[in-house]
Amino acid sequence: MGFSKLTETKVLLKQYFKDIISIEEGGEQRLIIDLQSKDITSMINHLKDFMDFKHLSMISCVDWPEENKFEIVYILTSYSKNIVLMLKTKIDRKNPKLQSIMSLWPQAVTYEIELNEMFGVFFEGNDRMGEEFILEDWDDIPPMRRDFDSLEYANKNFKFRDERKDKKIIREFISEHYDEWRKK
């Protein structure tokens, strides 16, 4: 039942959108779709209005500094088809810009504000862009980027207590001996 609807949706999407980079099944009731960033708004619009993907589960972002890209992931759910779609698109890391989808779902505003704050992705058309959401008076690079080192930041800004004299690096110690302990 779920399988046939999944295949059906896959075929329909392939027919409708010729520009899809790739579309694959990611486990039961999951479709992972790669798109170009210019198609994302029209795709989501079509999915919401004509294919019954009425529920926006989340908007997320994955940082790939080695490719110099941000990957924005939209997770949409269709209650009638029981399918969860993951729409992914890669955008340039230097100038991260995307069209906002706040006109489709009011809660998208919150997600977009958060991504703007945490990754520095700019959503065009969102009038509340740049608002402070979680962080206050932040002047460093956006903190969820991979090149923001939270340890270094903590070392620079916070003072640590003095260490114990008999300390050893527990993590390496356990890692070396783990297999031999497990045999016992």
Add this chain to the structure above:
Amino acid sequence: MKTTKLYLGPQHPGITGNMMIELDVEGNKILKSKTHVGYLHRGFEKLMERRTYIQSFPIVCRICVPEPDVNENNYARAVEKLSGLEVPERAKWIRTMVLEMARLQSYLLWMGGQSGSMGLYTMPQWTIGDRDYLLDRFEELTGGRVYHLYVWPGGVRKDLPIGFKTRMLDLMDYLESRMKDYTKLMFENAIFKKRAIGTGVIPKDKALEWGVVGPVLRGTGIKHDVRIDEPYEIYDKLEFEVPTYEGGDIYSRALVRKFEFMQSISIIRQIMDKIPEGPIYNRIPNPFKWKIPKGYTYVKLESSRGEFGYFMASDGSEKLRRVNVRGPAYVHGISLLEKILPGSRLGDVSTILNSLGVCPPEMER
């Protein structure tokens, strides 16, 4: 009349955690509301990127204080999905039981909060007391009362203790008998009805578009439940009903939760009756060298407040590339609240907050 700006929170007995609501009020009437969060941001998602898969495990349960098991289960299932790790049958049954216990204790907490926000202070005394009996069972099973660290990728940590089944069934009988008192004191209370009916209404035609989930959605008459839509663990082997009530106000949400409370008791009884014997976990590889194949996954489950999802991306190394938590409060506490608060009275703010199940720690992580 003059418009006044009122900052409710971050420390306020009526707010369900540390968050602030900026209100424009005219007398007693709310004109505009805006939620400010940021008081509980601990950067969990960032912290988890620095740690191996198992090292991240003690962090996830701290994401939502009243519902740690939901997070543990989601995290474990996401790791299992990405790595292809199998879970033994008995572990799945125990996990489902833990989830339902979590639902019961969360509803007891909610009953206390909801009636406490209306000035019925006997209810919190009762329900927090009864919740402690459930926490006793959690302590017996997992070693911890609030944070359990029990559901582990590959299974659960320990088997059921000897005699646990009898004590659990006794507790279920006790909770069922207590429901009569709760009904008299809360659900049929004239004050509760008067304040709950017609307050905080979410229109049925807007509910799906506004991203409403869980008991709040079922309170508007739309029947969606992740346990039925996309059965995880062993929910497809259990018999239970999912209630819906028309109205979309606080009272219909309360009735949904009351019904589900009884359903949870029945689910735990079924589990205790049918639970199979067998191993409880599959060994994972050396956690310090455990590389998980590249991939993306989104897992979700039905928590006591609605769809709780984890998005996880792995890049083929020992550490997570990205994890993102979608709690129901992220939508309920921010954009939905900004939609339904205007027009209601100032005294109803905490009542509405409680009925939506707003939990600030999971908005900020």
